[in-house]
Amino acid sequence: MHLPWLDPRDDSQPFPPHERALTEPDGLLAAGGNLSPRRLLRAYRIGIFPWYSPGQPILWWSPDPRLVLFPESVNLSRSLRKTLKKGLFTVTADTAFAAVIAACAAPRGEDSGTWITAEMNRAYVRLHQLGHSHSIETWYEGELVGGLYGVAVGRVFYGESMFCIMSDASKVALAALAAQLWRWQFTLIDCQVHTEHLTRMGAVEIPRATFLQLLERYCILPGRDGFWRLDDDLVTDLLTPATLP
Numbered sequence: 001m002h003l004p005w006l007d008p009r010d011d012s013q014p015f016p017p018h019e020r021a022l023t024e025p026d027g028l029l030a031a032g033g034n035l036s037p038r039r040l041l042r043a044y045r046i047g048i049f050p051w052y053s054p055g056q057p058i059l060w061w062s063p064d065p066r067l068v069l070f071p072e073s074v075n076l077s078r079s080l081r082k083t084l085k086k087g088l089f090t091v092t093a094d095t096a097f098a099a100v101i102a103a104c105a106a107p108r109g110e111d112s113g114t115w116i117t118a119e120m121n122r123a124y125v126r127l128h129q130l131g132h133s134h135s136i137e138t139w140y141e142g143e144l145v146g147g148l149y150g151v152a153v154g155r156v157f158y159g160e161s162m163f164c165i166m167s168d169a170s171k172v173a174l175a176a177l178a179a180q181l182w183r184w185q186f187t188l189i190d191c192q193v194h195t196e197h198l199t200r201m202g203a204v205e206i207p208r209a210t211f212l213q214l215l216e217r218y219c220i221l222p223g224r225d226g227f228w229r230l231d232d233d234l235v236t237d238l239l240t241p242a243t244l245p
Helices: 037-045 078-086 097-105 118-129 169-183 196-200 208-218 232-237
Strands: 028-032 059-061 066-069 090-093 133-140 143-153 156-164 188-192 204-206
Touching: 037 118, 037 143, 066 196, 066 208, 078 169, 090 169, 097 118, 097 133, 097 143, 097 156, 118 133, 118 143, 133 156, 133 169, 143 169, 156 169, 156 208, 169 188, 169 232, 188 208
Parallel strands: 156 188
Antiparallel strands: 028 059, 066 188, 066 204, 090 133, 133 143, 143 156
């Protein structure tokens, strides 16, 4: 099947219809284009995201089914609740975006590669500077030990990547994000594709058609522009289960 090619000089060129996405590999929709803020925001608004390896052209994806997490449905395991109760971590938002994306791009274990290329890094840092992409940071004794980043459009948060160098640090970041988004009346966290880590946290798979309907409803609502800050009582009370959704 021929894969549609996007002109890198025209970031207003429409994406192909979702129905044209391949089933193998699942969701591959188009190639080419660029990572300008306009192109990226247009893509996320309609449920498409970039993912590619170094040396490849930019590849655009719309998988079916789609993994999502509803903020009010985040699942805190017994062990994670114990971690929260210990009060080991401090959680912040948008205080170390560049450090979070760099940590997400770092090689993990025996895998020496990364899909977060220098081009991707620059693109999302630019989105952050414009107030569209955000990070959640988990700190232990002043050291960044976990976090995540993603893009917000309306009242939908599109998660991109997370990391941890200390047990449960990324889970704490996700729990804090879900709690804050719930307070801000966000309705959806896009997790893209299935992972055991996220399903244990409460993420579920839904049909692509259902996902796109949710985007139509919630991306048009007013969101949270500019740099984010977690509620003061959320930061201090995150360890108390009653404050979580």
